[in-house]
Amino acid sequence: INLIPQREQGMTPYEIMLSESQERMLIVAQKEKVKQAQSVFAKWDLDAVIIGHVTDTQNLKVKSGDKTVVDLPLRAIINQCPVYNREAKPPAPPAPIIDLNDISFPENYEQAFLQIIKSPGLADKQWIFRQYDHMVQTNTTVLPGADASVLRIKNTNKALAVTLDGNSLYTYVNPRSGGIIAVSEACRNLACVGAKPVGVTNCLNFGNPEKSEIMWQFKEAVHGIAQACKAFQIPVTGGNVSFYNETEGIPIYPTAVLGVVGVIDALDKIMTPEFKAPGDTILLLGENKEELGASEYMNHIHSKKGGPPPEIDLRKEKRVQSLCLKAISKNMIKSAHDLSEGGLAQCLAECCLLGKKRIGCRINLEDKIRTDALLFGETQSRILISLEEDQEDAFKSLAGKRKVPYSIIGKTGGENILIKHLGEKIINIPVQKVYSLWKYSLPGFFKIE
Template sequence: MRPEDWRKMGLRDDEYKRIKEALGREPNHLELGMFSVMWSEHCSYKNSKAVLKTFPTTGPRVLQGPGENAGVVAIGDGLAVCFKIESHNHPSAVEPYQGAATGVGGIIRDIFTMGAQPIALLNSLRFGPLHDERVRYLFEQVVAGIGGYGNRIGIPTVGGEIYFDPCYQGNPLVNAMCVGLLETNKLRLGKATGIGNPVILAGARTGQDGMGGATFASVELSEETEAPDIQVGDPFTEKLLLEACLELIGNGDVDGIQDLGAAGLTCAVSEMASRGGTGMDVELSKVPCREEGMTPYEIMLAESQERMLMVVSPEKEAKVHAVFKRWGLTSTTIGRVTEGGMLTIRMHGEIVAEIPAHSLAEDAPVYYPEAQEPAYLKTTADLPLATIALPEDYNTVLLKLVASPNIASKEWVWQQFDYQARTATLVGPGSDAALIRIRGTKKALALTADCNSRYVYLDPYAGGKIAVTEAARNIVCSGGEPLAITDGLNFGSPEKPEIYWQFQQAVAGISEACRVLETPVTGGNVSFYNEANGEGIYPTPVIGMVGLLEDATKYCTLSFKAAGDRIVLLGESFDELGASEYLALIHGRVQGKPPALDLSKEKALHRVVLSAIREGLVRSAHDLAEGGLAVALAECLFEKGIGARIQLSSNGLRPDSLLFGESQSRVVLSLSPEKLPALEALAAQEGVPFQVIGETGGDELQITVDGNQRLNLSVAELQAAWQGGIPCHLS
């Protein structure tokens, strides 16, 4: 082997030496390829593993935490929710439709591999500014790919988030989340157990697409980057595979099961064997291939979609094949589980690779990259408020904010998704969280995905905390109790000390918030090397959160429901304009610190809002986020067309801070006047600031501050700006 051989595959010189030590000899070309994909950052987490171990991952409800295909949390009545988020960033930058579609397909397989029926999809997307023609193409095709796969397989896409910023222009982010439901006794893991048990490969035939995809995802994008052939998804085959696998799991016919995603067959056989403390003997000539003459290297490393590997007992082998045949799918016994922990790969009986499974799956080096606070924080942190000019026309500011693509209606996106598939969607896209009924029970699940990456860029620790609490507020405002999270950690190159410092700090912030809110991390995904031509994205740790409503009838949405209701603001406002959408959009400044966050106050707010919803005190609840109080109030008007008259006291705050600042731990509620005393008592009990700020009615949003009218806009004008914010860039 020459140094260029392993370096071309993304392996370092010291890693090649480690491979030789593991094998006791020089690897052949196939073995080197297998190590290159399994020891890539994408598969091995070699630069992130040490930091990820600091996450809180246990709790009374957690049935399966990190280390499997997805996390699993108990929800009572013998049921559990299975969920995970993963990225498909690099493929989507190259071929956006298939990159997004196969990202959806892959995360769905992670869920039904665990024995869960997928019931909902969400997504978290990032793009450059929409005035750019290439960005518009990526945006439109990614959305089409998500809808094209999810709609055809019959799983509703019910929520998510989308942001636009120049930092994502050359490297969009496409994170897909899937949620499934299972009976706790049907949980299956990706382990190969039972010496002599058959190993069955089922689903689509293996082609040459996606070769080296795991390695491709572990380098930054540039004009010189060699992209593989992007995988092509087939949702109809995946639907058949889903039904066949769930039938087999439900009947107890499968001992272990693993989907084939990144690193293809190499990953599936090595991880299953390593987890089970076993080996495998695999015959590649039995693998059904799309192309004639495929080499062992191609068969082992291809990332063709819609494939599943399973281990079954000998007496179930014929039955398993019969079930796949009935569903119109190919299945083949390609090997056996062996003792001793060795992966023996053959072609027509001849051994072409022999590697300890544990070496591939678990023995990648763990790195501790240098971390250093970025120099830019020394200049961005300081934000003298006196340097920010007060608006001359607050109406114009609010109209610009609601029309900003980061805040504007995402209806252009979600109208392309079948969010009512399976007919269990209680609340779909457009509210704080999506709600899915659990059939046969009184329960519902609340689902959301959140991250303000500008906050994380300007203070990774605070931004990480806020990402968790924002997700939790969305769950709570919908009536759900936050249960647990999955994270999609999108960052630049870990080889740059400033990027790695961002990563460490963001993980620390997420961890602290999860400990206080008692929402353990059940799994997720790290995506490094999100850079284009040397420039990294904003650090973007997306939080996917699941919550539980014990009574699905006691849910809440953000819209005002009736004229004459009182409007209450819970929480406290401060002179905080740093990192805000207002500061970036109106003043062109990405500067300052994110808003301060007190986790004990946040938790107290959750208790008040949840109690108010469960006791039937409030008709609507909406958390304050991008754009602050004025934007939150505007968003409450649109569904029913009911206006609001608001009277605020500045209490020494700047008017723009009061209206557009993004102070944390705040919620707007509406309720009938006679229920005010009960709500005020709840807030007082928890020490949560309580203000009656106005009432619903009319067809305008009128806001006075200290008796001076600052805003007076018709609901129709606001809604037109809000609804047109994205389509106006695409026409």
């Protein structure tokens, strides 16, 4: 333990082992590659000290000089730690539930659409991320703002995709669903850029766990995260939990944020969300439902934050993602973008806005459901793709094999975002007008008058 670099003299073994000093990492390296790893750290003037080795004793042994200061069986550390058994019960009264029969339709869908797209949660975030090093030594090949950022792995033909997801309102109205959806949407984001998920970390933020309703939120959210991670077969490599996030006794919304990393096996299989050319066919994978609970639409248009959140079926979710990945690998599609906050209208807009060409679209929707739910509902397990017309039959066959429903909803092209529902024109707005609101609204929320 004396070999560990220390920031002050005279630290005891107890202090060294329990120190929470930052900017540190423990690495297990193959013996023959230790010097190679140390040379990399030395290049950046960083310590890389050999402090021990792996044994087959099933014990953790720590020495300070010649004196053994710790000698514990691993089972005591891993499986026999003290466990809190705090009371956990649902809040009373429970989170509010919205009855759609009580919700009126917008008088003007275009105004509702523009109000949602410029909201802080859905407006362009470039104003924020451009203030940080998002290029990472020029390895970033897909910038933030898409479904996931993509970083090339130098001297290989592979890339890493990274995404963050979480919806505190979903987790507030149904913590278990919120946890499941956070993992599922992150994996869906990775699928849209052509990546398969390989690992997840988390950042869990809650109120005071000594309150039974907060402990219940935490417990349910963790169960949801675990359920989804098992379904996608991805390990949780680490994370952190922050409790006691309250102001004058009022807790924050339970916020489960998931960071998921995926691997893209070939650089020429990277997919992006923007429409690529006029005349391409636009398809919606998955099904539309009348689900508006906990949505951005209900929050910003009706000032309601009740549930229920969208339902999610992990089996259907995996099939949709598998279809998207397969279509990308076969070079069938030209763009892919997941539907999440803001619903179909938001997704279509982003497909028009994220590319330099800013290509419009013409959409005809035939679903016999509420128009506001069709435009702004946040039903899960949906992906919007575009492809050339001559790929439609091949894609139909591929979707049939994977039992994924889809619908052809329109074409790319023009200078407007044009959406019809059952033959009635409900949105027809120039792409440039939408772009200006989406692109430049966020900084205005931070202005000090």
